[in-house]
Amino acid sequence: MTRGGWTFGLAMLxxxxxxxLAPHVLKNPFYFFAGYVILQYVVIATGWxxxxxxxxxxxxxxxxxxxxxxxxxxxxxxxxxxxxWGSLIAACVIGAxxxxxxxxxxxxxxxxxxxxATLGLVIILETIIHNIPALGGARGMVVYGPPPPGWAAxxxxxxxxxxxxxxxxxxxxxxxxxxxxxxxxxxxxxxSEDAAECSGVPTLRLKxxxxxxxxxxxxxxxxxYPFYTSFVEPVTAFSLIIGLNAIAxxxxxxxxxxxxxxxxxxxxxxxxxxxxxxxxxxLNILFVGVVLIAFVALAPNGLIGLxxxxxxxxxx
Amino acid sequence: MTQFDLFMNVVATGVxxxxxxxxxxxxxxxxxxxxxxxxxxHPALVIMGGYFVVHANRFGVDxxxxxxxxxxxxxxxxxxxxxxxxxTFERRGRxxxxxxxxxxxxxxxxxxxxxxxxxxxxLKSLTAPYIGSSLRFxxxxxPSRLLVPAILGPATVGALWLYFRYTxxxxxxxxxxxxxxxxxxxGLDPAAIKRQAFGxxxxxxxxxxxxxxxxxxxxxxxxRFQIGRVFAIVVLAGMGSIPGTLVVAIGLGIAETLIASYLxxxxxxxxxxxxxxxxxxxxxxxxxxxxx
Numbered sequence: 103m104t105r106g107g108w109t110f111g112l113a114m115l116x117x118x119x120x121x122x123l124a125p126h127v128l129k130n131p132f133y134f135f136a137g138y139v140i141l142q143y144v145v146i147a148t149g150w151x152x153x154x155x156x157x158x159x160x161x162x163x164x165x166x167x168x169x170x171x172x173x174x175x176x177x178x179x180x181x182x183x184x185x186x187w188g189s190l191i192a193a194c195v196i197g198a199x200x201x202x203x204x205x206x207x208x209x210x211x212x213x214x215x216x217x218x219a220t221l222g223l224v225i226i227l228e229t230i231i232h233n234i235p236a237l238g239g240a241r242g243m244v245v246y247g248p249p250p251p252g253w254a255a256x257x258x259x260x261x262x263x264x265x266x267x268x269x270x271x272x273x274x275x276x277x278x279x280x281x282x283x284x285x286x287x288x289x290x291x292x293x294s295e296d297a298a299e300c301s302g303v304p305t306l307r308l309k310x311x312x313x314x315x316x317x318x319x320x321x322x323x324x325x326x327y328p329f330y331t332s333f334v335e336p337v338t339a340f341s342l343i344i345g346l347n348a349i350a351x352x353x354x355x356x357x358x359x360x361x362x363x364x365x366x367x368x369x370x371x372x373x374x375x376x377x378x379x380x381x382x383x384x385l386n387i388l389f390v391g392v393v394l395i396a397f398v399a400l401a402p403n404g405l406i407g408l409x410x411x412x413x414x415x416x417x418x
Numbered sequence: 419m420t421q422f423d424l425f426m427n428v429v430a431t432g433v434x435x436x437x438x439x440x441x442x443x444x445x446x447x448x449x450x451x452x453x454x455x456x457x458x459x460h461p462a463l464v465i466m467g468g469y470f471v472v473h474a475n476r477f478g479v480d481x482x483x484x485x486x487x488x489x490x491x492x493x494x495x496x497x498x499x500x501x502x503x504x505x506t507f508e509r510r511g512r513x514x515x516x517x518x519x520x521x522x523x524x525x526x527x528x529x530x531x532x533x534x535x536x537x538x539x540x541l542k543s544l545t546a547p548y549i550g551s552s553l554r555f556x557x558x559x560x561p562s563r564l565l566v567p568a569i570l571g572p573a574t575v576g577a578l579w580l581y582f583r584y585t586x587x588x589x590x591x592x593x594x595x596x597x598x599x600x601x602x603x604x605g606l607d608p609a610a611i612k613r614q615a616f617g618x619x620x621x622x623x624x625x626x627x628x629x630x631x632x633x634x635x636x637x638x639x640x641x642r643f644q645i646g647r648v649f650a651i652v653v654l655a656g657m658g659s660i661p662g663t664l665v666v667a668i669g670l671g672i673a674e675t676l677i678a679s680y681l682x683x684x685x686x687x688x689x690x691x692x693x694x695x696x697x698x699x700x701x702x703x704x705x706x707x708x709x710x
Binding site: 207 | 450456515517518519521524527528539645646649682684690692694
């Protein structure tokens with residue numbers, strides 16, 4: 103495991119270095135514009151999977167956390183001039199708080215009810231934001247971010263590297279959670295909550311921890327968003343497509359391990375970026391819908407499950 | 419208009435709106451409430467039903483007649499959907515909640531986009547002699563475009579209640595929810611009964627869609643705003659209680675119109691979910707449900 107850890111750390115280091123060097127090789131800023139979105143979905147899928155994949159609690163409200171993170175950083179910057187790093191931390195705290203709140207409110211409910219309750223969270227948050235004039239209401243907020251630091255080639259490149267760092271941090275966190283006692287406990291919760299409780303697994307504390315960490319990562323994905331688009335408004339910040347992708351990507355990759363959401367996000371988000379440019383955004387959504395149905399019907403354990411099917415069957 | 423008259427009008431509108439919500443939520447009360455299939459594609463199916471009625475209306479067919487005709491193809495569509503669902507999951511053993519939710523999530527996206535591709539994304543509305551006029555009862559002014567669809571809700575609820583209570587196949591559907599195993603020991607095929615129930619639920623989508631399209635124009639994505647509302651109604655009604663669905667839907671309609679008139683229309687979308695979250699936290703078995 104330690105050797106795996108070293109390899110993982112080295113790989114992450116190489117990825118970060120490559121991200122810093124990429125602007126010197128690729129001159130077209132569009133690649134970084136699109137790359138930002140793809141990495142954003144890596145973070146979202148990874149964050150979702152901590153609760154949805156490891157613990158088996160399906161959160162339809164990923165967009166709620168994303169939007170909360172986006173609004174937190176936009177408000178903190180516009181009102182107090184807090185820089186992106188500060189608001190990123192603030193967004194994580196708010197996301198974790200929301201996650202805890204969601205966890206507490208939904209302690210007694212499992213399965214479908216939990217999923218529906220999280221769907222409600224998005225609508226309630228969106229309604230609240232719509233009704234707060236300080237947050238711009240339905241008109242939204244314009245965010246004129248600071249110019250990127252000198253080492254970055256331009257705003258898209260800077261945002262790309264920032265999102266890369268967030269992605270690396272969240273994937274490392276997800277990996278650590280999966281391999282540590284936390285992941286083992288959550289797997290027990292997913293298999294059978296009652297049995298886990300009887301065997302002395304602190305199911306309640308683990309669930310709340312998963313809710314908080316998942317919420318923090320999802321909010322972190324949203325925090326740089328206002329700086330990326332220079333604008334934030336309720337409909338796009340709480341967009342259904344975020345919640346949809348948050349579920350679709352881990353499901354396509356595989357929900358059991360940290361690699362699943364990363365693979366799913368890279369594949370699906372890249373395809374979506376290409377489809378949006380070359381075809382149309384409607385067909386893009388149709389494509390996601392069909393892919394989802396196909397994967398649920400044919401490969402319920404995702405691509406990783408498809409590859410590992412033989413091994414799993416032998417173990418079972 | 420006096421304060422009291424205004425209040426009465428608001429409540430009356432709420433009752434009518436709630437009756438329409440009942441028509442929209444009924445199908446889910448069957449699929450989710452009785453069969454325990456989390457069919458989040460139901461609102462999309464309702465909008466599809468609305469488009470069916472709008473399409474027929476273009477050729478001069480009255481919306482009510484179109485909805486009656488539409489019951490048949492939607493019943494068949496529902497049976498087809500259940501067969502797909504059952505083939506995908508029940509063959510594999512117990513359906514995983516995440517997977518069935520995702521399946522229906524994907525299905526609703528596919529329906530929405532097919533509607534966009536077929537009809538465009540602009541709003542579509544209905545024309546009928548009774549849309550546009552309004553009736554006056556003393557201080558109450560009731561627009562017919564709200565009254566006619568509002569009758570559809572209680573009418574469908576009543577018909578379904580009678581069906582579940584007094585017919586053999588209705589009893590069989592209630593039995594399949596209660597104890598599937600006992601049913602198959604008694605020599606009935608649970609899958610066939612569930613398929614029939616799912617067909618029935620999908621058929622009610624046309625009625626719900628017709629009702630929604632009469633109240634106001636619809637677009638392919640109108641269903642999204644209903645997802646929360648219909649789940650709130652079904653859960654609050656106590657999972658599968660058909661009369662409860664009507665009562666809760668009317669209550670929700672009144673709550674929404676009161677908040678829209680006296681507070682701010684922008685707050686009303688959150689009402690259903692606030693009620694739902696409160697209910698899930700305090701009384702998970704619903705208002706009309708029994709503890710199992």
